[in-house]
């Protein structure tokens with residue numbers, strides 16, 4: 001039977017659902033999201049529908065269906081599980097010119113509910129000639145392909161440029177969030193850093209402008225003001241600009257400055273959080289940053305500016321005195337002076353220390369040493385340094401993992 005597919009704006013419009021079981025519960029989830037004025041007619045309901053009624057998301061008439069229940073409705077979902085009642089509802093609906101979707105018999109129903117999948121702004125609705133199993137199978141296949149990025153069509157919307165700060169994670173593309181990946185696939189312009197999932201850039205369509213503003217440590221880099229200006233001018237030209245950062249944009253990523261520049265220029269800006277190397281590197285090395293009975297807190301500090309330098313705002317002596325785990329970022333060059341300061345502040349010189357280089361990439365390397373030994377440990381950046389007893393758990397887990 002040929003059907004005419006349609007997406008309905010149900011906000012504020014009356015929808016009657018007759019039945020309170022599993023089918024009604026499944027269908028009502030999306031109705032609640034649509035903002036419809038929902039009335040459920042059923043002597044009993046599932047716990048989920050009961051709590052939606054308590055929260056005021058729908059009205060529940062705790063009784064059997066009566067002719068007249070459809071007054072003022074534009075749509076009725078007949079899901080009682082009793083074909084005789086569903087038929088009566090369909091007849092009443094036809095007499096009152098209300099659209100009716102029968103769960104028990106789609107074939108004799110003037111409307112039916114498709115299998116639906118939602119991925120961000122995309123809604124996939126599949127109908128398979130009244131065969132719900134086939135429809136949900138196709139829906140699942142499409143959603144899986146969209147998630148994996150195997151199926152993609154860039155938005156045809158024009159105008160209204162924006163900047164999206166995407167936290168790209170520590171490097172392995174698998175650690176980029178789905179939201180970040182979707183933003184990347186939608187981008188007209190990608191402004192990328194040196195760290196993060198840069199290998200994804202090669203797979204972008206040829207018409208995407210890719211600009212590398214990455215900075216090598218102590219090497220040449222685009223000035224932050226120039227990066228800000230680049231983001232703003234491209235977005236003002238109507239482009240969807242993705243600013244792809246390593247880790248999380250708001251963790252030593254200058255994301256705050258870039259957002260402020262966009263806001264000051266009146267350019268719409270969004271932030272998609274990322275997996276920071278601060279937690280990813282220890283995690284990938286099997287080091288929990290907190291561990292019951294061992295430590296209840298961890299502190300993250302940048303070692304970019306050496307202790308004693310007037311620009312250094314980290315109180316290394318105070319950190320030495322605390323018994324929590326220390327996570328040091330950008331600390332490779334100054335590791336010797338930082339360790340000396342921590343020992344002078346009271347940390348035991350034998351405190352275990354882990355160095356995780358290039359976390360999540362093929363070059364990932366874990367070295368275990370002590371506070372005293374860290375200065376002599378050869379390290380290649382980028383690296384995260386973890387100081388504290390939790391480091392001992394890494395070797396335990398590595399040993400357990402051995403066959």
Ligand SMILES: C[S@@+](CC[C@H](N)C(=O)[O-])C[C@H]1O[C@@H](n2cnc3c(N)ncnc32)[C@H](O)[C@@H]1O
Pocket residue numbers: 170171195196245246247248249250251252253275276277278281328329330331356357358359360361381382383384
């Ligand atoms: C400018 S900060 C950026 C941090 C980033 N926003 C984040 O959340 O991970 C750069 C530092 O992050 C650390 N880092 C970034 N990626 C890393 C990785 N894959 N492995 C180890 N450390 C990493 C290193 O300490 C490096 O010097």
